Amino acid sequence: MDLSELEDFFGDRLVTSEAVRSQHSHDESWHVPENLPDAVVFPETSNEVSRIISFASENNIPVIPFGTGTALEGHVHAVNGGITIDSRNMNKVIQVNMEDMDCRVQAGVTREELNSFLRDTGLFFPVDPGANASIGGMCSTGASGTNTVKYGTIREQVIGLEVIMPDGKIIQTGSRARKSSAGYDLTHLMLGSEGTLGFISEISLRLHGRPEAISAGVCSFSELDGAVNTVIEAIQIGLPLSRIELLDELQIKAINQYKKTNHEEKPTLFIEIHGTPLGVREQIEKFEEIAKENSLINFNWSDQQEEIDKLWSARHSALYAALSLAPGKKSFTTDICVPISSLTKCILETKKDLETSNIIAPIVGHVGDGNFHLILLLDPEDKDEVNEAKEINDRLIARALKMGGTCTGEHGIGLGKKDHLRKEKGISLDVMSQIKKALDPNNIMNPGKIF
CATH class of the missing domain: 3.30.70.2740 (Alpha-Beta Plaits)
Incomplete structure (x- = not known):
C-alpha cells in the first residue's frame, strides 16, 4: 500500500510501526483481531481528516475511526487492514455558550475532559458510560450510562454534528436551534452508525445546570427481585431518580476485592438523586418506603461529595473488578x-x-x-x-x-x-444496507461492522 502522499503531509503523525498498529487493532472486547491496520494517522483538524478519507476513497482503502479504544464489540478492528484515524489530537473544546447551555467539541474530547473544562461554569455534560470514552466514540455507538434514567442517552444531548463523508466532503447536520423540521434528520442517522457512514469530527451538545443538591446511596436487598421491583415501582410513581444501578452479589464481591470496599455482598442498588435540599430529602424518604416493602436489608445515604465520588468510582470500576475475579x-x-x-x-x-x-x-x-x-x-x-x-x-x-x-x-x-x-x-435491515451503499458505495468506512 503506497501511503507516500499522506506520509509527505502528516510526517511523524502517520505511524506504521507494528507496536502502534497492534495497539489500534483491538478494543476492550473479547474479539481477537485477525488483522492490523496498515497505518495509524493522528489528525488535528477536520480538514486533515477530510484529506485522509479523500485519499482512501480515491484508492479504495478501508478507514477505521478510533477514539479511546474502550468499545466492547470490536468496533475498531481493521478486518480488511486499511488506515486507522485516531482522534486523540482532536481534543479541543471549541465553544461553550453559557446562556444557551450548549457547547461544540472536537471528536477526541473525552467526557471527563469536557466536564473538567466546564467545572467553573455551573454546567455539565451528563452522559456517563463506565469508560472515559471520547465524545466522538460515544456518538458512534449511541452510548448511554448511569445518568440515562434522568438525562437520556447521547442521542438526546446532540444538537448537530460535523461529519466527514466517505468521499471526503465535510457536512454539517444541524444548527444550534433546539428544534428543527428542516428535511431529513441526518444527525440521528449518523448517531449509532459506528463509523460506517462517515467520520464524526465535531459535535454540538446540550449541557445541563449542576443541581443544587445531590445525594447518593447504597441499598442492599436479600433478594434480587426485591431490588429490581424497587426500581420499577420508583420509576412508575415518577420518582426523579438521576442514577439507579443494579449490581448482583457477585459483582459486589468483585468490587469489594478490587476497590477495598466493604459493601454487603447481596443484590445492591447504587442510587443518586438531584434537586433542591428539601426535594432530595423527600425523594429519599419515599424511595426508602418502597425499598422496605421489597426485602431491603441496609439503606445508607450521603450528601458528601467525597463519599458520592467514592461510590461512583466503585461502580465505574465494575468491568475491571469483574476481570479480577x-x-x-x-x-x-x-x-x-x-x-x-x-x-x-x-x-x-x-x-x-x-x-x-x-x-x-x-x-x-x-x-x-x-x-x-x-x-x-x-x-x-x-x-x-x-x-x-x-x-x-x-x-x-x-x-x-x-x-x-x-x-x-x-x-x-x-x-x-x-x-x-x-x-x-428483519427487512428494515435491508433499508439500512441501502443507505450504507448509497453513502459509501465502495464500503471503505469501517467495513465488517453492523452488516
Whole structure:
C-alpha cells in the first residue's frame, strides 16, 4: 500500500510501526483481531481528516475511526487492514455558550475532559458510560450510562454534528436551534452508525445546570427481585431518580476485592438523586418506603461529595473488578435492554440460566431504563468457553426480543451482534444496507461492522 502522499503531509503523525498498529487493532472486547491496520494517522483538524478519507476513497482503502479504544464489540478492528484515524489530537473544546447551555467539541474530547473544562461554569455534560470514552466514540455507538434514567442517552444531548463523508466532503447536520423540521434528520442517522457512514469530527451538545443538591446511596436487598421491583415501582410513581444501578452479589464481591470496599455482598442498588435540599430529602424518604416493602436489608445515604465520588468510582470500576475475579481472562459483555415492566422476569430467568454454566458472570445494569449486562469471563482462545458464552448470549437476546426488547441498549452491533440485528430488525435491515451503499458505495468506512 503506497501511503507516500499522506506520509509527505502528516510526517511523524502517520505511524506504521507494528507496536502502534497492534495497539489500534483491538478494543476492550473479547474479539481477537485477525488483522492490523496498515497505518495509524493522528489528525488535528477536520480538514486533515477530510484529506485522509479523500485519499482512501480515491484508492479504495478501508478507514477505521478510533477514539479511546474502550468499545466492547470490536468496533475498531481493521478486518480488511486499511488506515486507522485516531482522534486523540482532536481534543479541543471549541465553544461553550453559557446562556444557551450548549457547547461544540472536537471528536477526541473525552467526557471527563469536557466536564473538567466546564467545572467553573455551573454546567455539565451528563452522559456517563463506565469508560472515559471520547465524545466522538460515544456518538458512534449511541452510548448511554448511569445518568440515562434522568438525562437520556447521547442521542438526546446532540444538537448537530460535523461529519466527514466517505468521499471526503465535510457536512454539517444541524444548527444550534433546539428544534428543527428542516428535511431529513441526518444527525440521528449518523448517531449509532459506528463509523460506517462517515467520520464524526465535531459535535454540538446540550449541557445541563449542576443541581443544587445531590445525594447518593447504597441499598442492599436479600433478594434480587426485591431490588429490581424497587426500581420499577420508583420509576412508575415518577420518582426523579438521576442514577439507579443494579449490581448482583457477585459483582459486589468483585468490587469489594478490587476497590477495598466493604459493601454487603447481596443484590445492591447504587442510587443518586438531584434537586433542591428539601426535594432530595423527600425523594429519599419515599424511595426508602418502597425499598422496605421489597426485602431491603441496609439503606445508607450521603450528601458528601467525597463519599458520592467514592461510590461512583466503585461502580465505574465494575468491568475491571469483574476481570479480577478471573485473572488473565477477557470479558464477553452482553447488552440487552427490555421494557421496564419485563425487567424482573428477564433478570431472574437469566440468573437461572447461568446456574448450569461454569463461566463466571456478574450482573450489572442501568436498570432505570431496563438495560443490564452480563460480564461473561472467558479465555478468547478457548473455543469451548467462547461457544458457551455465545450460547448464553444467544438465549439472553432471544429472551429480550421475545419481551419486546433489543439486542443492544448502548454498546452497538460491531462484530459481535450482526446475526442478532437481522433477527431484531428483519427487512428494515435491508433499508439500512441501502443507505450504507448509497453513502459509501465502495464500503471503505469501517467495513465488517453492523452488516
